Amino acid sequence: QQQVKQSPQSLIVQKGGISIINCAYENTAFDYFPWYQQFPGKGPALLIAIRPDVSEKKEGRFTISFNKSAKQFSLHIMDSQPGDSATYFCAAFGSGTYKYIFGTGTRLKVLA
Amino acid sequence: DTAVSQTPKYLVTQMGNDKSIKCEQNLGHDTMYWYKQDSKKFLKIMFSYNNKELIINETVPNRFSPKSPDKAHLNLHINSLELGDSAVYFCASGTGPGGEQFFGPGTRLTVL
Numbered sequence: 001q002q003q004v005k006q007s008p009q010s011l012i013v014q015k016g017g018i019s020i021i022n023c024a025y026e027n028t029a030f031d032y033f034p035w036y037q038q039f040p041g042k043g044p045a046l047l048i049a050i051r052p053d054v055s056e057k058k059e060g061r062f063t064i065s066f067n068k069s070a071k072q073f074s075l076h077i078m079d080s081q082p083g084d085s086a087t088y089f090c091a092a093f094g095s096g097t098y099k100y101i102f103g104t105g106t107r108l109k110v111l112a
Numbered sequence: 113d114t115a116v117s118q119t120p121k122y123l124v125t126q127m128g129n130d131k132s133i134k135c136e137q138n139l140g141h142d143t144m145y146w147y148k149q150d151s152k153k154f155l156k157i158m159f160s161y162n163n164k165e166l167i168i169n170e171t172v173p174n175r176f177s178p179k180s181p182d183k184a185h186l187n188l189h190i191n192s193l194e195l196g197d198s199a200v201y202f203c204a205s206g207t208g209p210g211g212e213q214f215f216g217p218g219t220r221l222t223v224l
Contacts, residue, residue, distance in 0.1 A: 020177075034212070041216050044155065104153075104154055
């Protein structure tokens, strides 16, 4: 119940294309869903996050879609750029705890 | 100014040795974390401290001992290092439950 399943493991997208990464969770106590971006040799950095009271959140080219009934959420990167090439992690967090559960990561490569 | 800093950045040592990794944050956060990222990029929480109090201890071998001398520092001491301890260790700080976490640059530990 503590897992967050992330797919795909790796993704190759052409420049200008849409990158889509999916995550699914089981624990309905989770109520905060961030996405982190990690470049090689760096620590993860928060990209965008959503709470389950909304179904979508958009920040620039990055959008989170959230389906509470299906217990799934996804990251969409519009107009993907080579500079977006990184590893992306979804995560889930439950109120009253200090613990994030991270997905297994998706290595995104955007071809120029 | 570096928000979350770790030292050293690289650590190469022999099996059986004892080593420490230091972490400092200047964000004024109450909560700090240690994560382990293995060669497959899996990111897993090890410990969390809130106001110098240990609040999460995730089935980590007792060879690993965190210590928080004050809210701005969380150090990790590892005794009797094993080959399987080779990984990148990330320190993070956060605003508390459901808040953003800020990761340090990581310490790459290699045990020979």
